[in-house]
Amino acid sequence: xTVALEVKNLSTQIRLSRSVVEAVGNVDFQIxxxxxxxxxxxxxxxxxxxxxxxxxxxxNGGHIIEGSIRIQGRELVxxxxxxxxxxxxxxxxxxxxxxxxxxxxxxxxxxxxxxPVRVHREASKQEARDRALEVLELVGLPQPRERLGSYPxxxxxxxxQRVMIAIALACEPKILIADEPTTALDVTxxxxxxxxxxxxxxxxxxxxxLITHDMGVVAGRTDRINVMxxxxxxxxxxxxxxxxxxxxxxxxxxxxxxxGLEQDRSKALYTIPGLPPDLAPPPSGCRFAARCAYxxxxxxxxxxxLTGSDGHLFACWHPVDGPIERLPTIVPPEGATPPAVASAxxxxxxxxxxxxxxxxxxxxxxxxxxxxxxxKAVSGVTLHVxxxxxxxxxxxxxCGKTTLGKLxxxxxxxxxxxxxxxxxxxxxxxxxTLRRARRDLQMMFQDPYASLDPRxxxxxxxxEPLEIQKIGSxxxxxxMIANVLREVGLPQNAVERYPHEFSGGQRQRIGLARTLMLxxxxxxxxxxxxxxxxxxxxxxxxxxxxxxxxxxxxxxVISHDLAVVKYLADRIGVMYLGKLVELGTxxxxxxxxAHPYTxxxxxxxxxxxxxxxxxxxxxxxxLPSPRNPPSGCRFxxxxxxxxxxxxxxxxxxxxxxxxxxxxxHFPLQTPLAAADTPS
Amino acid sequence: xxxxxxxxxxAALIIAIGVTAVVYxxxxxxxxxxxxxxxxxxxxxxxxxxxxxxHGYDRPLVVQIASYISNxxxxxxxxxxxxGQSVGALLNENAGRTAYLSGTALxxxxxxxxxxxxxxxxxxxxxxxxxxxxxxxxxxxxxxFFLGLILIQIFALDLHVxxxxxxxxxxxTWEAVTHPMQLTLPIVTLAGLTVAGFSRYMRSSALDxxxxxxxxxxxxxxxxxxxxxxxHLLRNACLPIITxxxxxxxxxLAGNIITEGLFNYPGxxxxxxxxxxxxxxxxxxxxxxxxxxxxxIGNLIADIAVTVADPRxxxx
Numbered sequence: 001x002t003v004a005l006e007v008k009n010l011s012t013q014i015r016l017s018r019s020v021v022e023a024v025g026n027v028d029f030q031i032x033x034x035x036x037x038x039x040x041x042x043x044x045x046x047x048x049x050x051x052x053x054x055x056x057x058x059x060n061g062g063h064i065i066e067g068s069i070r071i072q073g074r075e076l077v078x079x080x081x082x083x084x085x086x087x088x089x090x091x092x093x094x095x096x097x098x099x100x101x102x103x104x105x106x107x108x109x110x111x112x113x114x115x116p117v118r119v120h121r122e123a124s125k126q127e128a129r130d131r132a133l134e135v136l137e138l139v140g141l142p143q144p145r146e147r148l149g150s151y152p153x154x155x156x157x158x159x160x161q162r163v164m165i166a167i168a169l170a171c172e173p174k175i176l177i178a179d180e181p182t183t184a185l186d187v188t189x190x191x192x193x194x195x196x197x198x199x200x201x202x203x204x205x206x207x208x209x210l211i212t213h214d215m216g217v218v219a220g221r222t223d224r225i226n227v228m229x230x231x232x233x234x235x236x237x238x239x240x241x242x243x244x245x246x247x248x249x250x251x252x253x254x255x256x257x258x259x260g261l262e263q264d265r266s267k268a269l270y271t272i273p274g275l276p277p278d279l280a281p282p283p284s285g286c287r288f289a290a291r292c293a294y295x296x297x298x299x300x301x302x303x304x305x306l307t308g309s310d311g312h313l314f315a316c317w318h319p320v321d322g323p324i325e326r327l328p329t330i331v332p333p334e335g336a337t338p339p340a341v342a343s344a345x346x347x348x349x350x351x352x353x354x355x356x357x358x359x360x361x362x363x364x365x366x367x368x369x370x371x372x373x374x375x376k377a378v379s380g381v382t383l384h385v386x387x388x389x390x391x392x393x394x395x396x397x398x399c400g401k402t403t404l405g406k407l408x409x410x411x412x413x414x415x416x417x418x419x420x421x422x423x424x425x426x427x428x429x430x431x432x433t434l435r436r437a438r439r440d441l442q443m444m445f446q447d448p449y450a451s452l453d454p455r456x457x458x459x460x461x462x463x464e465p466l467e468i469q470k471i472g473s474x475x476x477x478x479x480m481i482a483n484v485l486r487e488v489g490l491p492q493n494a495v496e497r498y499p500h501e502f503s504g505g506q507r508q509r510i511g512l513a514r515t516l517m518l519x520x521x522x523x524x525x526x527x528x529x530x531x532x533x534x535x536x537x538x539x540x541x542x543x544x545x546x547x548x549x550x551x552x553x554x555x556x557v558i559s560h561d562l563a564v565v566k567y568l569a570d571r572i573g574v575m576y577l578g579k580l581v582e583l584g585t586x587x588x589x590x591x592x593x594a595h596p597y598t599x600x601x602x603x604x605x606x607x608x609x610x611x612x613x614x615x616x617x618x619x620x621x622x623l624p625s626p627r628n629p630p631s632g633c634r635f636x637x638x639x640x641x642x643x644x645x646x647x648x649x650x651x652x653x654x655x656x657x658x659x660x661x662x663x664x665h666f667p668l669q670t671p672l673a674a675a676d677t678p679s
Numbered sequence: 680x681x682x683x684x685x686x687x688x689x690a691a692l693i694i695a696i697g698v699t700a701v702v703y704x705x706x707x708x709x710x711x712x713x714x715x716x717x718x719x720x721x722x723x724x725x726x727x728x729x730x731x732x733x734h735g736y737d738r739p740l741v742v743q744i745a746s747y748i749s750n751x752x753x754x755x756x757x758x759x760x761x762x763g764q765s766v767g768a769l770l771n772e773n774a775g776r777t778a779y780l781s782g783t784a785l786x787x788x789x790x791x792x793x794x795x796x797x798x799x800x801x802x803x804x805x806x807x808x809x810x811x812x813x814x815x816x817x818x819x820x821x822x823x824f825f826l827g828l829i830l831i832q833i834f835a836l837d838l839h840v841x842x843x844x845x846x847x848x849x850x851x852t853w854e855a856v857t858h859p860m861q862l863t864l865p866i867v868t869l870a871g872l873t874v875a876g877f878s879r880y881m882r883s884s885a886l887d888x889x890x891x892x893x894x895x896x897x898x899x900x901x902x903x904x905x906x907x908x909x910x911h912l913l914r915n916a917c918l919p920i921i922t923x924x925x926x927x928x929x930x931x932l933a934g935n936i937i938t939e940g941l942f943n944y945p946g947x948x949x950x951x952x953x954x955x956x957x958x959x960x961x962x963x964x965x966x967x968x969x970x971x972x973x974x975x976i977g978n979l980i981a982d983i984a985v986t987v988a989d990p991r992x993x994x995x
Contacts, residue, residue: 057898089901096899102892105991106914115910116900151990167900 002072004207005054005092005175006030010067012046012053019280023049023062025231028306031175031207038218038239039211040254041228042533044276047211050228051177054209055094056084071175089116093168097180099160103152109136109163110148116170135166140196156622158189165196172204179211186396186560188619191604194221213534215258216606219243224311227251230277230287237312239610247308247319250288256324257538258608259567261590268545269538269567270324275503286317294318348423349384350554351408351522356381356417358403362627375626377403379578380417385522388552392569394562394601398623400578401558405524408556409441410434421521439469442520446527448507452499458510459495465517480517488513488543505536509543516547523555529564541567562605566590571659574598577626577634580653584660594662594669597635633665641666684983691979696748698971703744706964716958717760751968757961761954766965769950775852777946780862780939781931784869789924792874796881797908797916800889803882811878819875823934827868827941834864845944855944865942869934873927880923885916918989925981929974 012024024046031037041047052058054069056076069076071091076084093116096102104112113135114128123131129148136144139162152160161181168176178197182190198221201208212218218225218239225242227235227250235248246252256270263269274291277283283290289299298317306315359374378400385391393401406412408419410426419426421440429437445451452461462481466472472480485494488509499507508528515523528544529537545568548555557568565572572589574582574597582595593599600619621638624630630637636646645665653661654671662669713736714727722730731737735746750757756766795815799808818826835843841863849855855862888894889912897911898904935948943949947966954962986992 055899057895085901085903087901088899094896094899096892096896098892102896104893104897104911104915106918106989107911115897115902119901119903119906153991164896167896 002033003030004033004072006070008068010053011065012049012062013065015061021280022231022282024053027233029226031209033207034205036201036208036210036222038222038225039209039228040218040225042213042276042535045228046231047228048179051179051211054177055088055092090120090171091173092175093173094177095164095168095181097183099157099164102164103160105152108149108151113166113170120171131170135170139166157185158622161185161193175207177209187604188396215255215608219608219610231279232287233306235314241312243610245322247314248316249292249294249320252320252324254534255608257535259563261563261566263567265567268542271538271542272535350387350422351385352420353381353383354418356407357415358407359415373627376578376629381580383573385554385556387554390548390555390557390569392565392572393558393575394565394572395575396623398626399575401575402526405526405558409443409524439518440521442515442518442523444511444515444523444525444528447531448504448511451511452507454499457496457498462513462517469518484513484516504532505539508532508540521554523553525555526558530561544568577629579634582662588657588660592669594656594667595664596639596641599668687979691975694975695972699748699968700744702967702971703747704740707740713960716960756965759959759962761957761959766961770965773945773947773950776855777935777948779852779855780865780946781935784866785931787866787870788873788877792877792881796878797885799882800885815875815878818871823868823872823937824941826871827938830864830868845942865938865944869938872934880920884919885912888912888916921984921988922981925977928977929970932970932973
């Protein structure tokens with residue numbers, strides 16, 4: 001087999017105003033023709049910088065200090081800018097993560113796809129246009145001829161990603177670098193794009209470098225994986241070997257900290273303590289030593305070389321042997337400390353949502369804004385949460401899960417329906433009683449950077465809720481702050497610092513601490529860990545799990561990540577276009593899904609296990625517009641089981657197991673006959 | 680799109696009428712009397728009252744405003760008693776020359792500011808960037824008459840390249856166009872002041888665009904840097920400038936007062952300057968109303984231009 005790309009001893013530095021960051025150090029790898037290589041690592045590991053080095057497109061101050069990059073034997077390092085340009089987009093092309101910002105907003109997609117053809121092929125306008133049409137067809141853009149004149153904002157995220165792939169493929173490159181190509185997409189669209197990439201590689205015989213943080217994405221579709229940590233490749237092995245017989249403790253820990261769908265909820269996740277090192281300058285010795293459970297004096301002093309045999313190399317003095325045995329239970333087993341269910345409202349549910357509807361008006365006109373349409377964000381959702389229970393909400397973006405979260409905490413008012421907390425209707429409360437009720441309903445946000453006021457010290461951030469609610473004296477407040485900090489695992493001196501002095505994971509702890517300050521009855525956590533790196537994510541998940549068990553607080557966890565929801569939640573609700581389509585326990589949802597949407601959603605999750613046979617793309621097409629949801633069952637336009645009835649009649653929730661309901665005319669399971677027409 | 684423009688034009692018309700009414704009322708409340716201005720300070724009560732009656736100034740303010748606006752719609756701007764001419768004729772005579780001066784200055788300013796801003800952004804924090812920043816800030820903080828005086832001192836008095844004052848022979852717009860030497864210093868003065876603000880905006884806007892992923896993608900396509908800048912950066916970076924240019928149009932008119940006064944160039948600015956000294960109310964009123972209307976029009980043009988230039992702005 002011929003070698004398509006060969007990288008030897010590549011080192012890249014980025015010069016900042018006061019320091020030099022060694023972003024990539026002594027990286028070696030090669031990709032054979034038609035092969036896919038996965039490059040995996042957390043943010044800051046140098047994986048993207050490696051990709052950009054290959055193209056010679058490093059950010060300002062960045063440059064390759066040594067090494068060699070060869071495409072089919074031709075050396076790229078040291079080429080003039082002009083010669084490099086002739087390679088870029090021609091022999092080696094790149095796909096970026098965010099298709100929204102990666103396409104020029106003021107240029108039609110036809111022009112953007114045609115551009116590399118015009119540059120590299122000296123094609124005429126017409127020829128370039130024809131070629132653009134050809135590649136857009138190749139990447140599966142529906143109605144490519146009509147869309148040549150469209151602008152990027154007129155396409156959905158998934159279609160834009162297809163356009164970006166078309167740009168990369170326009171000149172039939174030998175090597176494709178895909179940098180987090182599906183991270184910004186929903187799982188259903190992610191599955192479509194990954195399948196497309198697989199198919200294209202096969203048909204065009206390209207070699208691909210797939211850069212990602214997601215072990216699930218690389219598991220099924222790479223021949224070999226390089227694991228990067230702090231600018232170095234720490235382990236490289238054929239994909240199967242890496243997952244089953246890894247030797248580097250970092251690889252082991254990384255895989256151990258991902259909650260899988262099979263994850264036992266009573267067990268804590270494996271965590272990697274600490275943070276990745278600062279690379280300006282890099283630490284001496286093994287860069288992982290500070291966070292490694294096996295580190296010795298030798299690790300801190302001497303850097304281990306990348307050695308091994310049979311194409312399985314690792315850089316470690318004390319290699320491990322295969323995956324970790326699961327750690328013992330930290331979380332108390334299920335039901336060990338369920339606080340007595342609140343009987344304040346005579347044995348009713350703690351939180352009850354009834355027929356909630358929220359629609360955002362779409363207006364037209366400049367002076368007299370008139371409502372022309374509405375976006376149906378939440379359309380009649382009925383749910384309840386019991387004391388001490390965690391309810392998970394999953395669904396694609398645009399399904400209304402975040403709006404539902406805002407409605408629960410009273411951050412927004414419903415257009416119809418009620419939210420009752422211990423029998424009190426939240427939307428009817430005013431003034432003081434409303435403020436009192438807010439104590440019991442707190443929200444934890446997704447973005448740990450945007451959700452903390454950068455000009456407030458942690459002490460002020462944590463004291464503010466107490467101040468607003470007029471709880472306690474100064475001294476009592478200080479004591480409460482100290483207790484909560486201890487609970488979330490932050491040092492006491494954190495109070496004097498500002499949010500920017502903390503890492504993402506620590507900030508998320510501050511965010512959690514803020515929600516705990518008022519000792520709420522219900523916490524709504526909207527994507528609590530999706531902005532965090534894998535190794536940090538498991539720390540926060542363990543913390544949330546422990547607090548659930550210790551405090552007995554009810555929570556609603558909203559996430560697009562089904563594994564996260566499965567790990568945290570007792571019951572899970574699946575939403576689609578503003579409707580609750582299925583609700584049940586984790587096992588109901590993952591093992592006995594009745595709704596075809598739930599089933600498809602589970603099948604499309606990339607599983608970090610190469611042995612799992614991937615289902616074909618389970619859901620085709622895109623989410624319909626919430627302005628005009630389909631009649632009858634809203635999922636019918638993408639459903640493989642849809643029939644005429646689905647368009648005519650909206651399915652009601654039917655019971656499949658005790659407490660397990662789904663709304664489908666043609667479910668995958670047999671409903672309990674007795675409960676044919678509930679609600 | 681057409682519907683949008685029609686609706687915007689109607690809105691602009693309503694605003695322009697409002698502006699006119701407010702300006703008229705303001706001038707009335709300043710306590711000045713057009714009669715005294717016309718008849719001289721020695722006029723007695725009776726002659727003033729008689730004058731007011733013949734010229735309609737004895738009517739209630741609301742009626743005066745309404746009749747002024749209805750005249751305006753027919754392009755009747757009133758009569759300048761000082762100059763013994765209709766205001767319309769005075770404006771008509773001077774507007775062309777001012778439009779030529781301001782227009783050339785604006786185009787010149789954009790031709791300098793857009794490439795300068797982009798160059799500064801591309802070579803940010805280089806010595807060239809610092810020098811350009813210093814120069815634009817100096818220009819920005821300089822009063823216009825001062826810049827004009829410096830230019831006169833250097834290019835007219837010391838080097839004798841350009842005339843210090845615009846020659847009295849330049850009376851028509853056509854003559855202004857055909858005598859570039861005469862107009863160079865006024866145009867440069869006016870452009871110099873505008874360039875400063877524009878280039879600062881352009882620099883920061885270009886910096887924003889340079890940080891965008893689509894610039895990186897354009898480079899990854901193998902595009903030469905010059906095409907990255909002209910095909911991908913230019914249009915996107917100019918979007919915020921369009922609004923700025925629209926808003927600067929009335930400012931140019933104000934800049935004219937001083938520049939035209941300084942160089943003795945017969946335009947609207949000089950007309951206003953003279954009228955101000957003579958308390959020629961009808962002319963002052965007309966000029967202020969024009970300023971207000973230009974602001975509205977400038978905004979309107981900018982908004983329409985932005986919707987044309989930016990496909991993301993949906994017109995509903």
